[in-house]
Amino acid sequence: MGSKERRERIKQATREGILSGARQIAQAEGWSGLTIRKVAELIEYSPSMVYEYFASKEAILEALLEIGFQQLTNAMQQASAAHVDPYQRLQAIALAYWHFAQANPDLYQVMHGMDGVTVNPELRNQAAWPTCLLVEQDLQLLLIDEQVTSPNLREDSEILWAALHGIVSLALSQRLSQAEQIEARIQRTTQALLQGLLMTNS
Template sequence: MASKERIQRLKEDTRMNILKAALQIVKEEGWQALSMRKIADVIEYTAPIIYEYFSNKDAIILELTRKGYLILSRDLEEAKSKHRLPAKQLEAMWLAYWNFAFANKELYQAMYGVNTNYSCELMNTLPEAERPWDLFTAVIGELMGIQDMESNMICTKYYTFWSVVHGLISINILSRGNSDEINRQVLKDAIGAIIRSMTGQFSPGTAPVKENKSVE
Protein backbone atom coordinates (compact mmCIF):
# COMPACT_ATOMS: atom_id res chain seq x y z
CA MET A 1 0.00 0.00 0.00
CA ALA A 2 2.80 2.38 0.92
CA SER A 3 4.45 1.73 -2.44
CA LYS A 4 1.21 2.50 -4.32
CA GLU A 5 0.77 5.72 -2.37
CA ARG A 6 4.33 6.74 -3.14
CA ILE A 7 3.85 6.08 -6.84
CA GLN A 8 0.63 8.06 -6.85
CA ARG A 9 2.35 10.91 -5.04
CA LEU A 10 5.20 10.93 -7.57
CA LYS A 11 2.70 11.01 -10.42
CA GLU A 12 0.91 13.96 -8.86
CA ASP A 13 4.22 15.75 -8.31
CA THR A 14 5.13 15.24 -11.97
CA ARG A 15 1.75 16.53 -13.05
CA MET A 16 2.16 19.64 -10.91
CA ASN A 17 5.68 20.18 -12.25
CA ILE A 18 4.32 20.10 -15.80
CA LEU A 19 1.75 22.77 -14.94
CA LYS A 20 4.34 24.92 -13.15
CA ALA A 21 6.69 24.66 -16.12
CA ALA A 22 3.91 25.63 -18.53
CA LEU A 23 3.02 28.68 -16.47
CA GLN A 24 6.69 29.64 -16.17
CA ILE A 25 7.05 29.56 -19.98
CA VAL A 26 3.94 31.67 -20.43
CA LYS A 27 5.10 34.27 -17.90
CA GLU A 28 8.48 34.57 -19.59
CA GLU A 29 7.49 34.29 -23.26
CA GLY A 30 3.70 34.56 -23.58
CA TRP A 31 0.99 32.02 -24.38
CA GLN A 32 2.01 31.83 -28.04
CA ALA A 33 5.36 30.32 -27.00
CA LEU A 34 3.89 27.40 -25.06
CA SER A 35 4.57 23.95 -26.48
CA MET A 36 4.85 20.40 -25.19
CA ARG A 37 8.52 20.26 -26.19
CA LYS A 38 9.36 23.43 -24.28
CA ILE A 39 7.63 22.08 -21.20
CA ALA A 40 9.64 18.87 -21.49
CA ASP A 41 12.87 20.86 -21.77
CA VAL A 42 12.10 22.90 -18.65
CA ILE A 43 11.45 19.87 -16.44
CA GLU A 44 14.11 17.80 -18.23
CA TYR A 45 11.74 15.04 -19.31
CA THR A 46 11.12 13.62 -22.76
CA ALA A 47 8.06 14.90 -24.62
CA PRO A 48 6.33 11.46 -24.61
CA ILE A 49 6.26 11.53 -20.79
CA ILE A 50 4.37 14.83 -20.89
CA TYR A 51 1.76 13.20 -23.12
CA GLU A 52 1.22 10.52 -20.49
CA TYR A 53 -0.25 13.21 -18.25
CA PHE A 54 -1.85 15.60 -20.73
CA SER A 55 -3.13 14.63 -24.17
CA ASN A 56 -2.12 17.95 -25.73
CA LYS A 57 -1.28 21.58 -25.03
CA ASP A 58 -4.96 22.53 -24.81
CA ALA A 59 -5.42 20.06 -21.95
CA ILE A 60 -2.66 21.83 -20.03
CA ILE A 61 -4.20 25.22 -20.71
CA LEU A 62 -7.59 23.94 -19.57
CA GLU A 63 -6.10 22.70 -16.29
CA LEU A 64 -4.35 26.02 -15.68
CA THR A 65 -7.64 27.76 -16.37
CA ARG A 66 -9.37 25.53 -13.83
CA LYS A 67 -6.74 26.58 -11.31
CA GLY A 68 -7.42 30.22 -12.15
CA TYR A 69 -11.14 29.92 -11.46
CA LEU A 70 -10.48 28.17 -8.16
CA ILE A 71 -8.15 30.96 -7.02
CA LEU A 72 -10.57 33.66 -8.18
CA SER A 73 -13.51 32.03 -6.39
CA ARG A 74 -11.50 31.79 -3.19
CA ASP A 75 -10.58 35.47 -3.42
CA LEU A 76 -14.20 36.48 -4.06
CA GLU A 77 -15.47 34.44 -1.10
CA GLU A 78 -12.85 36.01 1.15
CA ALA A 79 -13.74 39.53 0.01
CA LYS A 80 -17.45 38.90 0.52
CA SER A 81 -16.92 37.51 4.03
CA LYS A 82 -15.42 40.80 5.21
CA HIS A 83 -18.68 42.73 4.76
CA ARG A 84 -22.28 42.33 5.83
CA LEU A 85 -24.11 44.69 3.45
CA PRO A 86 -24.59 43.48 -0.15
CA ALA A 87 -23.45 46.81 -1.63
CA LYS A 88 -20.18 46.64 0.28
CA GLN A 89 -19.79 42.98 -0.61
CA LEU A 90 -20.17 43.74 -4.31
CA GLU A 91 -17.63 46.54 -4.22
CA ALA A 92 -15.13 44.37 -2.34
CA MET A 93 -15.70 41.40 -4.65
CA TRP A 94 -15.15 43.40 -7.85
CA LEU A 95 -12.02 44.95 -6.37
CA ALA A 96 -10.84 41.42 -5.52
CA TYR A 97 -11.61 40.41 -9.12
CA TRP A 98 -9.44 43.31 -10.33
CA ASN A 99 -6.61 42.36 -7.97
CA PHE A 100 -6.76 38.74 -9.10
CA ALA A 101 -6.49 39.73 -12.76
CA PHE A 102 -3.20 41.55 -12.25
CA ALA A 103 -1.75 39.17 -9.67
CA ASN A 104 -2.47 36.25 -12.03
CA LYS A 105 -2.32 37.99 -15.41
CA GLU A 106 -1.45 34.91 -17.43
CA LEU A 107 -4.24 32.83 -15.90
CA TYR A 108 -6.72 35.66 -16.45
CA GLN A 109 -5.71 35.90 -20.10
CA ALA A 110 -6.49 32.21 -20.60
CA MET A 111 -9.73 32.34 -18.59
CA TYR A 112 -11.21 35.20 -20.60
CA GLY A 113 -9.37 35.09 -23.92
CA VAL A 114 -7.42 38.32 -23.44
CA ASN A 115 -4.62 38.54 -26.00
CA THR A 116 -4.79 34.80 -26.64
CA ASN A 117 -6.21 32.58 -29.38
CA TYR A 118 -7.91 30.16 -27.00
CA SER A 119 -11.63 29.56 -27.07
CA CYS A 120 -13.65 31.05 -24.24
CA GLU A 121 -16.35 28.48 -25.03
CA LEU A 122 -13.94 25.69 -24.12
CA MET A 123 -12.99 27.41 -20.87
CA ASN A 124 -16.63 27.97 -19.97
CA THR A 125 -17.26 24.21 -20.02
CA LEU A 126 -15.37 24.00 -16.73
CA PRO A 127 -17.68 23.60 -13.70
CA GLU A 128 -15.30 25.89 -11.79
CA ALA A 129 -16.11 28.70 -14.23
CA GLU A 130 -19.64 28.87 -12.81
CA ARG A 131 -18.56 29.68 -9.26
CA PRO A 132 -17.69 33.40 -9.76
CA TRP A 133 -21.04 33.87 -11.53
CA ASP A 134 -22.88 32.18 -8.67
CA LEU A 135 -21.14 34.32 -6.06
CA PHE A 136 -21.78 37.61 -7.82
CA THR A 137 -25.38 36.94 -8.86
CA ALA A 138 -26.35 35.81 -5.35
CA VAL A 139 -25.22 39.15 -3.93
CA ILE A 140 -26.78 41.12 -6.79
CA GLY A 141 -30.07 39.33 -6.17
CA GLU A 142 -29.90 40.08 -2.46
CA LEU A 143 -29.16 43.76 -3.09
CA MET A 144 -32.07 44.08 -5.52
CA GLY A 145 -34.47 41.93 -3.51
CA ILE A 146 -34.78 39.34 -6.29
CA GLN A 147 -34.87 35.67 -5.30
CA ASP A 148 -35.08 34.20 -8.81
CA MET A 149 -31.44 33.68 -9.79
CA GLU A 150 -32.57 33.18 -13.41
CA SER A 151 -33.94 36.72 -13.50
CA ASN A 152 -33.00 38.74 -16.57
CA MET A 153 -32.44 41.73 -14.32
CA ILE A 154 -29.76 39.92 -12.31
CA CYS A 155 -28.12 38.72 -15.51
CA THR A 156 -28.18 42.23 -16.98
CA LYS A 157 -26.65 43.81 -13.89
CA TYR A 158 -23.94 41.16 -13.68
CA TYR A 159 -22.90 41.75 -17.28
CA THR A 160 -23.02 45.50 -16.73
CA PHE A 161 -20.50 45.07 -13.92
CA TRP A 162 -18.42 42.54 -15.81
CA SER A 163 -18.30 44.49 -19.06
CA VAL A 164 -16.96 47.58 -17.29
CA VAL A 165 -14.48 45.78 -15.02
CA HIS A 166 -13.26 43.27 -17.61
CA GLY A 167 -12.98 46.01 -20.22
CA LEU A 168 -10.82 48.15 -17.96
CA ILE A 169 -8.67 45.14 -17.05
CA SER A 170 -8.22 44.20 -20.72
CA ILE A 171 -7.16 47.73 -21.65
CA ASN A 172 -4.57 47.75 -18.90
CA ILE A 173 -3.27 44.25 -19.61
CA LEU A 174 -2.67 45.24 -23.23
CA SER A 175 -1.22 48.66 -22.41
CA ARG A 176 -1.16 49.88 -18.84
CA GLY A 177 -1.08 53.61 -19.56
CA ASN A 178 -2.51 55.11 -16.37
CA SER A 179 -1.19 54.95 -12.84
CA ASP A 180 -2.50 52.33 -10.43
CA GLU A 181 -4.14 55.10 -8.42
CA ILE A 182 -6.06 56.45 -11.41
CA ASN A 183 -7.04 52.97 -12.59
CA ARG A 184 -8.31 52.02 -9.15
CA GLN A 185 -10.29 55.24 -8.83
CA VAL A 186 -11.92 54.75 -12.24
CA LEU A 187 -12.80 51.21 -11.18
CA LYS A 188 -14.32 52.31 -7.87
CA ASP A 189 -16.27 55.13 -9.51
CA ALA A 190 -17.73 52.71 -12.09
CA ILE A 191 -18.65 50.08 -9.50
CA GLY A 192 -20.19 52.71 -7.24
CA ALA A 193 -22.29 54.16 -10.06
CA ILE A 194 -23.70 50.75 -10.99
CA ILE A 195 -24.51 49.94 -7.36
CA ARG A 196 -26.28 53.29 -6.92
CA SER A 197 -28.33 52.62 -10.05
CA MET A 198 -29.41 49.30 -8.54
CA THR A 199 -30.39 50.73 -5.18
CA GLY A 200 -32.09 53.87 -6.52
CA GLN A 201 -29.89 56.27 -4.59
CA PHE A 202 -30.33 58.76 -7.41
CA SER A 203 -32.40 59.06 -10.57
CA PRO A 204 -31.63 60.62 -13.95
CA GLY A 205 -31.30 64.39 -13.69
CA THR A 206 -30.40 64.40 -9.98
CA ALA A 207 -27.01 64.57 -8.36
CA PRO A 208 -25.55 61.28 -7.13
CA VAL A 209 -24.73 60.74 -3.49
CA LYS A 210 -21.26 62.03 -2.73
CA GLU A 211 -18.76 59.44 -1.63
CA ASN A 212 -15.35 59.46 -0.07
CA LYS A 213 -12.95 59.45 -3.03
CA SER A 214 -9.89 58.21 -1.18
CA VAL A 215 -8.18 55.26 -2.77
CA GLU A 216 -7.90 52.18 -0.62
Template sequence: MGIAERKTRHKEELRSSILTAAWDMVLSEGWQSLSIRKIADAIEYSIPVIYNHFENKEAILLEFSKEGYQLLACKLEQARATVPTPEEQLKVMADAYWDFSFEHKEYYQLMFGLGIPACEMVNQHEEIKKMTHIMISTIQQALEVSANPGADFFLKFHTYWSILHGLVSIQMIDKGRQPDHKGKLVLQDAMAGFCKSLV
Protein backbone atom coordinates in the same frame (compact mmCIF):
# COMPACT_ATOMS: atom_id res chain seq x y z
CA MET B 1 4.91 1.24 -0.09
CA GLY B 2 3.65 -1.15 -2.77
CA ILE B 3 4.32 -0.99 -6.52
CA ALA B 4 0.87 0.47 -7.28
CA GLU B 5 1.34 3.27 -4.73
CA ARG B 6 4.82 4.07 -6.09
CA LYS B 7 3.48 4.23 -9.64
CA THR B 8 0.65 6.52 -8.58
CA ARG B 9 3.01 8.79 -6.66
CA HIS B 10 5.45 8.90 -9.59
CA LYS B 11 2.61 9.77 -11.97
CA GLU B 12 1.43 12.60 -9.70
CA GLU B 13 4.98 13.92 -9.29
CA LEU B 14 5.54 13.87 -13.04
CA ARG B 15 2.24 15.67 -13.67
CA SER B 16 3.25 18.30 -11.11
CA SER B 17 6.67 18.66 -12.80
CA ILE B 18 5.00 19.24 -16.16
CA LEU B 19 2.77 21.97 -14.73
CA THR B 20 5.68 23.59 -12.84
CA ALA B 21 7.86 23.65 -15.96
CA ALA B 22 4.98 25.04 -18.03
CA TRP B 23 4.25 27.78 -15.48
CA ASP B 24 7.94 28.76 -15.25
CA MET B 25 7.97 29.05 -19.04
CA VAL B 26 4.87 31.26 -18.98
CA LEU B 27 6.36 33.56 -16.34
CA SER B 28 9.65 33.95 -18.17
CA GLU B 29 8.55 33.90 -21.83
CA GLY B 30 4.77 34.42 -21.91
CA TRP B 31 1.84 32.20 -22.94
CA GLN B 32 2.71 32.28 -26.63
CA SER B 33 6.02 30.49 -25.93
CA LEU B 34 4.44 27.43 -24.34
CA SER B 35 4.86 24.17 -26.27
CA ILE B 36 4.81 20.47 -25.48
CA ARG B 37 8.33 20.10 -26.91
CA LYS B 38 9.73 22.84 -24.65
CA ILE B 39 8.04 21.33 -21.60
CA ALA B 40 9.49 17.90 -22.44
CA ASP B 41 12.96 19.41 -22.81
CA ALA B 42 12.62 21.29 -19.51
CA ILE B 43 11.75 18.19 -17.49
CA GLU B 44 14.05 15.93 -19.54
CA TYR B 45 11.37 13.51 -20.66
CA SER B 46 10.17 12.54 -24.11
CA ILE B 47 7.19 14.24 -25.74
CA PRO B 48 4.98 11.10 -25.48
CA VAL B 49 5.40 11.21 -21.68
CA ILE B 50 3.76 14.65 -21.65
CA TYR B 51 0.91 13.33 -23.78
CA ASN B 52 0.38 10.52 -21.25
CA HIS B 53 -0.62 13.21 -18.75
CA PHE B 54 -2.20 15.90 -20.93
CA GLU B 55 -4.00 15.37 -24.23
CA ASN B 56 -2.51 18.54 -25.71
CA LYS B 57 -1.27 22.03 -24.87
CA GLU B 58 -4.88 23.23 -24.50
CA ALA B 59 -5.40 20.73 -21.67
CA ILE B 60 -2.47 22.28 -19.80
CA LEU B 61 -3.86 25.76 -20.43
CA LEU B 62 -7.27 24.65 -19.13
CA GLU B 63 -5.62 23.37 -15.95
CA PHE B 64 -4.04 26.79 -15.35
CA SER B 65 -7.27 28.56 -16.25
CA LYS B 66 -9.18 26.53 -13.65
CA GLU B 67 -6.51 27.35 -11.06
CA GLY B 68 -6.96 31.04 -11.88
CA TYR B 69 -10.75 30.91 -11.49
CA GLN B 70 -10.38 29.07 -8.21
CA LEU B 71 -7.98 31.71 -6.91
CA LEU B 72 -10.23 34.54 -8.09
CA ALA B 73 -13.27 32.94 -6.42
CA CYS B 74 -11.31 32.73 -3.18
CA LYS B 75 -10.33 36.43 -3.40
CA LEU B 76 -13.94 37.46 -4.09
CA GLU B 77 -15.24 35.36 -1.21
CA GLN B 78 -12.68 36.83 1.20
CA ALA B 79 -13.52 40.38 0.12
CA ARG B 80 -17.27 39.76 0.38
CA ALA B 81 -16.88 38.55 3.97
CA THR B 82 -15.34 41.85 5.09
CA VAL B 83 -18.52 43.98 4.79
CA PRO B 84 -22.16 43.35 5.76
CA THR B 85 -24.40 44.64 2.96
CA PRO B 86 -24.69 43.37 -0.64
CA GLU B 87 -24.04 46.86 -2.02
CA GLU B 88 -20.79 47.17 -0.06
CA GLN B 89 -19.90 43.60 -0.99
CA LEU B 90 -20.20 44.33 -4.70
CA LYS B 91 -17.83 47.29 -4.28
CA VAL B 92 -15.15 45.41 -2.32
CA MET B 93 -15.46 42.46 -4.69
CA ALA B 94 -14.80 44.83 -7.59
CA ASP B 95 -11.65 46.05 -5.85
CA ALA B 96 -10.57 42.44 -5.20
CA TYR B 97 -11.21 41.55 -8.86
CA TRP B 98 -9.11 44.52 -9.98
CA ASP B 99 -6.27 43.63 -7.61
CA PHE B 100 -6.33 39.98 -8.67
CA SER B 101 -6.10 40.89 -12.35
CA PHE B 102 -2.84 42.79 -11.86
CA GLU B 103 -1.32 40.64 -9.11
CA HIS B 104 -1.95 37.53 -11.22
CA LYS B 105 -1.74 38.96 -14.72
CA GLU B 106 -0.61 35.68 -16.33
CA TYR B 107 -3.66 33.88 -14.95
CA TYR B 108 -5.97 36.71 -15.95
CA GLN B 109 -4.70 36.86 -19.51
CA LEU B 110 -5.27 33.13 -19.92
CA MET B 111 -8.67 33.13 -18.22
CA PHE B 112 -9.98 35.94 -20.39
CA GLY B 113 -7.83 35.69 -23.48
CA LEU B 114 -10.91 35.12 -25.60
CA GLY B 115 -13.28 37.28 -23.57
CA ILE B 116 -15.77 36.30 -20.92
CA PRO B 117 -16.42 32.54 -21.01
CA ALA B 118 -19.60 31.34 -22.69
CA CYS B 119 -22.37 29.81 -20.58
CA GLU B 120 -21.43 26.33 -21.81
CA MET B 121 -17.89 26.73 -20.47
CA VAL B 122 -19.16 28.11 -17.16
CA ASN B 123 -21.41 25.09 -16.71
CA GLN B 124 -18.63 22.63 -17.54
CA HIS B 125 -16.13 23.73 -14.90
CA GLU B 126 -16.81 24.00 -11.18
CA GLU B 127 -14.13 26.66 -10.68
CA ILE B 128 -15.79 29.08 -13.11
CA LYS B 129 -19.25 28.23 -11.79
CA LYS B 130 -18.17 29.02 -8.23
CA MET B 131 -16.65 32.37 -9.20
CA THR B 132 -19.73 33.49 -11.16
CA HIS B 133 -22.07 32.23 -8.40
CA ILE B 134 -20.38 34.56 -5.89
CA MET B 135 -21.15 37.53 -8.13
CA ILE B 136 -24.67 36.42 -9.05
CA SER B 137 -25.76 35.59 -5.50
CA THR B 138 -24.53 38.96 -4.20
CA ILE B 139 -26.42 40.80 -6.94
CA GLN B 140 -29.57 38.76 -6.16
CA GLN B 141 -29.29 39.73 -2.49
CA ALA B 142 -28.87 43.40 -3.42
CA LEU B 143 -31.97 43.25 -5.63
CA GLU B 144 -34.05 41.53 -2.95
CA VAL B 145 -33.75 44.59 -0.69
CA SER B 146 -34.02 47.12 -3.54
CA ALA B 147 -37.00 49.06 -4.86
CA ASN B 148 -37.03 46.73 -7.87
CA PRO B 149 -36.67 43.16 -6.56
CA GLY B 150 -38.02 41.71 -9.83
CA ALA B 151 -35.16 43.12 -11.93
CA ASP B 152 -33.29 40.69 -14.18
CA PHE B 153 -30.40 39.61 -11.95
CA PHE B 154 -28.65 37.81 -14.81
CA LEU B 155 -28.63 40.98 -16.90
CA LYS B 156 -27.23 42.88 -13.89
CA PHE B 157 -24.57 40.18 -13.44
CA HIS B 158 -23.46 40.59 -17.06
CA THR B 159 -23.35 44.35 -16.62
CA TYR B 160 -21.27 44.02 -13.44
CA TRP B 161 -18.79 41.58 -14.99
CA SER B 162 -18.58 43.61 -18.20
CA ILE B 163 -17.67 46.74 -16.23
CA LEU B 164 -14.98 44.87 -14.32
CA HIS B 165 -13.48 43.08 -17.29
CA GLY B 166 -13.74 46.10 -19.56
CA LEU B 167 -11.94 48.45 -17.18
CA VAL B 168 -9.24 45.89 -16.39
CA SER B 169 -8.69 45.21 -20.10
CA ILE B 170 -8.42 48.92 -20.94
CA GLN B 171 -5.91 49.40 -18.13
CA MET B 172 -3.82 46.39 -19.20
CA ILE B 173 -3.70 47.51 -22.82
CA ASP B 174 -3.04 51.16 -21.96
CA LYS B 175 -0.67 50.91 -19.02
CA GLY B 176 0.90 47.47 -19.28
CA ARG B 177 1.68 45.46 -16.19
CA GLN B 178 1.07 48.00 -13.41
CA PRO B 179 -2.25 49.83 -13.01
CA ASP B 180 -2.27 53.51 -12.17
CA HIS B 181 -4.27 55.22 -9.43
CA LYS B 182 -6.75 56.77 -11.87
CA GLY B 183 -7.79 53.35 -13.16
CA LYS B 184 -8.96 52.26 -9.74
CA LEU B 185 -10.79 55.55 -9.23
CA VAL B 186 -12.66 54.94 -12.49
CA LEU B 187 -13.53 51.44 -11.27
CA GLN B 188 -14.83 52.77 -7.95
CA ASP B 189 -16.87 55.45 -9.71
CA ALA B 190 -18.36 52.85 -12.06
CA MET B 191 -19.22 50.59 -9.13
CA ALA B 192 -20.89 53.46 -7.26
CA GLY B 193 -23.08 54.04 -10.33
CA PHE B 194 -23.79 50.35 -10.78
CA CYS B 195 -24.79 49.87 -7.13
CA LYS B 196 -27.00 52.97 -7.27
CA SER B 197 -28.79 51.48 -10.29
CA LEU B 198 -29.55 48.34 -8.27
CA VAL B 199 -31.27 50.14 -5.40
Protein backbone atom coordinates in the same frame (compact mmCIF):
# COMPACT_ATOMS: atom_id res chain seq x y z
CA MET C 1 2.73 6.19 3.68
CA GLY C 2 1.84 3.31 1.34
CA SER C 3 3.24 2.86 -2.14
CA LYS C 4 -0.09 3.79 -3.73
CA GLU C 5 -0.22 7.10 -1.87
CA ARG C 6 3.41 7.77 -2.73
CA ARG C 7 2.73 7.19 -6.43
CA GLU C 8 -0.24 9.52 -6.31
CA ARG C 9 1.85 12.24 -4.67
CA ILE C 10 4.52 11.86 -7.34
CA LYS C 11 1.92 12.02 -10.11
CA GLN C 12 0.36 15.13 -8.59
CA ALA C 13 3.74 16.79 -8.17
CA THR C 14 4.63 16.00 -11.79
CA ARG C 15 1.33 17.39 -13.03
CA GLU C 16 1.83 20.57 -11.03
CA GLY C 17 5.38 20.84 -12.35
CA ILE C 18 4.13 20.67 -15.93
CA LEU C 19 1.55 23.37 -15.32
CA SER C 20 4.06 25.55 -13.51
CA GLY C 21 6.51 25.12 -16.38
CA ALA C 22 3.85 26.11 -18.89
CA ARG C 23 3.17 29.30 -16.95
CA GLN C 24 6.89 30.12 -16.80
CA ILE C 25 7.14 29.82 -20.57
CA ALA C 26 4.07 32.01 -21.05
CA GLN C 27 5.44 34.65 -18.71
CA ALA C 28 8.68 34.75 -20.69
CA GLU C 29 7.40 34.32 -24.25
CA GLY C 30 3.63 34.71 -24.20
CA TRP C 31 1.18 31.88 -24.66
CA SER C 32 1.94 31.66 -28.37
CA GLY C 33 5.38 30.39 -27.39
CA LEU C 34 4.06 27.43 -25.42
CA THR C 35 4.78 23.94 -26.77
CA ILE C 36 4.92 20.52 -25.17
CA ARG C 37 8.57 20.24 -26.14
CA LYS C 38 9.48 23.49 -24.40
CA VAL C 39 7.67 22.40 -21.25
CA ALA C 40 9.52 19.08 -21.32
CA GLU C 41 12.87 20.79 -21.72
CA LEU C 42 12.16 23.23 -18.91
CA ILE C 43 11.19 20.59 -16.36
CA GLU C 44 13.82 18.16 -17.70
CA TYR C 45 11.39 15.45 -18.76
CA SER C 46 10.87 13.83 -22.12
CA PRO C 47 7.96 15.07 -24.27
CA SER C 48 6.45 11.59 -24.05
CA MET C 49 6.33 11.92 -20.26
CA VAL C 50 4.45 15.23 -20.55
CA TYR C 51 2.03 13.61 -23.00
CA GLU C 52 1.23 10.98 -20.37
CA TYR C 53 -0.34 13.77 -18.31
CA PHE C 54 -1.64 16.13 -21.00
CA ALA C 55 -2.59 14.98 -24.48
CA SER C 56 -1.91 18.39 -26.02
CA LYS C 57 -1.06 22.03 -25.42
CA GLU C 58 -4.80 22.69 -25.36
CA ALA C 59 -5.23 20.23 -22.50
CA ILE C 60 -2.66 22.17 -20.48
CA LEU C 61 -4.53 25.41 -21.18
CA GLU C 62 -7.82 23.84 -20.14
CA ALA C 63 -6.33 22.68 -16.85
CA LEU C 64 -4.94 26.15 -16.17
CA LEU C 65 -8.28 27.74 -17.04
CA GLU C 66 -10.04 25.60 -14.44
CA ILE C 67 -7.37 26.32 -11.83
CA GLY C 68 -7.60 30.04 -12.55
CA PHE C 69 -11.34 30.23 -12.07
CA GLN C 70 -11.14 28.12 -8.92
CA GLN C 71 -8.56 30.47 -7.43
CA LEU C 72 -10.48 33.56 -8.53
CA THR C 73 -13.74 32.31 -7.06
CA ASN C 74 -12.02 31.43 -3.79
CA ALA C 75 -10.48 34.90 -3.56
CA MET C 76 -13.81 36.59 -4.29
CA GLN C 77 -15.64 34.38 -1.78
CA GLN C 78 -13.16 35.31 0.94
CA ALA C 79 -13.51 39.00 0.11
CA SER C 80 -17.29 38.76 0.15
CA ALA C 81 -17.40 36.84 3.42
CA ALA C 82 -15.38 39.57 5.15
CA HIS C 83 -18.34 41.97 4.94
CA VAL C 84 -21.95 41.90 6.05
CA ASP C 85 -23.20 44.90 4.11
CA PRO C 86 -24.08 43.72 0.56
CA TYR C 87 -22.84 46.95 -1.01
CA GLN C 88 -19.43 46.49 0.62
CA ARG C 89 -19.43 42.83 -0.42
CA LEU C 90 -19.76 43.78 -4.09
CA GLN C 91 -17.07 46.43 -3.78
CA ALA C 92 -14.81 43.87 -2.09
CA ILE C 93 -15.25 41.17 -4.72
CA ALA C 94 -14.59 43.72 -7.46
CA LEU C 95 -11.25 44.59 -5.87
CA ALA C 96 -10.49 40.90 -5.29
CA TYR C 97 -11.07 40.33 -9.01
CA TRP C 98 -8.48 42.98 -9.87
CA HIS C 99 -5.97 41.76 -7.28
CA PHE C 100 -6.20 38.23 -8.69
CA ALA C 101 -5.69 39.41 -12.27
CA GLN C 102 -2.83 41.69 -11.22
CA ALA C 103 -1.06 38.83 -9.43
CA ASN C 104 -1.79 36.22 -12.13
CA PRO C 105 -1.91 37.96 -15.53
CA ASP C 106 -0.91 34.78 -17.35
CA LEU C 107 -3.80 32.81 -15.82
CA TYR C 108 -6.19 35.67 -16.51
CA GLN C 109 -5.21 35.56 -20.18
CA VAL C 110 -6.02 31.87 -20.40
CA MET C 111 -9.31 32.32 -18.53
CA HIS C 112 -10.52 34.98 -20.96
CA GLY C 113 -8.97 33.96 -24.25
CA MET C 114 -6.38 36.74 -24.36
CA ASP C 115 -2.90 36.71 -25.95
CA GLY C 116 -4.10 34.38 -28.68
CA VAL C 117 -5.27 31.65 -26.29
CA THR C 118 -8.00 29.44 -27.71
CA VAL C 119 -9.98 27.29 -25.30
CA ASN C 120 -13.31 25.49 -25.69
CA PRO C 121 -15.98 28.18 -25.00
CA GLU C 122 -18.26 25.65 -23.33
CA LEU C 123 -15.53 24.64 -20.92
CA ARG C 124 -14.75 28.30 -20.18
CA ASN C 125 -18.40 29.05 -19.43
CA GLN C 126 -18.65 26.02 -17.19
CA ALA C 127 -15.49 26.97 -15.27
CA ALA C 128 -16.63 30.58 -14.93
CA TRP C 129 -20.10 29.71 -13.63
CA PRO C 130 -19.25 29.77 -9.87
CA THR C 131 -17.72 33.23 -10.30
CA CYS C 132 -20.80 34.47 -12.16
CA LEU C 133 -23.06 32.97 -9.52
CA LEU C 134 -21.19 34.70 -6.70
CA VAL C 135 -21.64 38.12 -8.33
CA GLU C 136 -25.29 37.37 -8.96
CA GLN C 137 -25.91 36.22 -5.38
CA ASP C 138 -24.28 39.28 -3.83
CA LEU C 139 -26.16 41.57 -6.19
CA GLN C 140 -29.40 39.89 -5.19
CA LEU C 141 -28.57 40.49 -1.53
CA LEU C 142 -28.09 44.17 -2.28
CA LEU C 143 -31.42 44.40 -4.09
CA ILE C 144 -33.18 42.66 -1.22
CA ASP C 145 -31.53 44.99 1.26
CA GLU C 146 -32.73 47.97 -0.76
CA GLN C 147 -36.18 46.39 -1.20
CA VAL C 148 -35.79 46.36 -4.96
CA THR C 149 -36.67 43.55 -7.36
CA SER C 150 -34.83 43.10 -10.64
CA PRO C 151 -36.55 41.31 -13.54
CA ASN C 152 -33.14 40.80 -15.14
CA LEU C 153 -30.83 39.80 -12.29
CA ARG C 154 -28.61 37.66 -14.53
CA GLU C 155 -28.24 40.47 -17.02
CA ASP C 156 -27.51 42.99 -14.26
CA SER C 157 -24.74 40.81 -12.84
CA GLU C 158 -23.27 40.31 -16.31
CA ILE C 159 -23.15 44.09 -16.78
CA LEU C 160 -21.14 44.41 -13.57
CA TRP C 161 -18.76 41.66 -14.63
CA ALA C 162 -18.37 43.07 -18.14
CA ALA C 163 -17.43 46.51 -16.83
CA LEU C 164 -14.96 45.02 -14.37
CA HIS C 165 -13.40 42.78 -17.02
CA GLY C 166 -13.04 45.76 -19.34
CA ILE C 167 -11.10 47.82 -16.81
CA VAL C 168 -8.93 44.90 -15.76
CA SER C 169 -8.14 43.86 -19.33
CA LEU C 170 -7.15 47.40 -20.29
CA ALA C 171 -5.03 47.71 -17.15
CA LEU C 172 -3.20 44.45 -17.85
CA SER C 173 -2.47 45.52 -21.41
CA GLN C 174 -1.18 48.87 -20.09
CA ARG C 175 -3.70 50.83 -22.12
CA LEU C 176 -4.99 52.96 -19.25
CA SER C 177 -3.41 56.19 -18.13
CA GLN C 178 -2.60 56.53 -14.45
CA ALA C 179 -2.50 52.78 -14.01
CA GLU C 180 -1.68 53.19 -10.34
CA GLN C 181 -5.27 54.40 -9.83
CA ILE C 182 -6.91 51.18 -11.04
CA GLU C 183 -8.40 50.37 -7.64
CA ALA C 184 -9.99 53.80 -7.43
CA ARG C 185 -11.41 53.41 -10.93
CA ILE C 186 -12.85 50.01 -10.09
CA GLN C 187 -14.49 51.39 -6.97
CA ARG C 188 -15.95 54.36 -8.87
CA THR C 189 -17.24 52.12 -11.66
CA THR C 190 -18.76 49.61 -9.28
CA GLN C 191 -20.40 52.38 -7.26
CA ALA C 192 -21.87 54.05 -10.35
CA LEU C 193 -23.18 50.79 -11.79
CA LEU C 194 -24.75 49.67 -8.52
CA GLN C 195 -26.46 53.02 -8.07
CA GLY C 196 -27.66 52.90 -11.66
CA LEU C 197 -29.03 49.38 -11.27
CA LEU C 198 -30.85 50.32 -8.09
CA MET C 199 -32.43 53.33 -9.79
CA THR C 200 -33.38 51.34 -12.89
CA ASN C 201 -35.07 48.61 -10.87
CA SER C 202 -36.72 50.81 -8.27
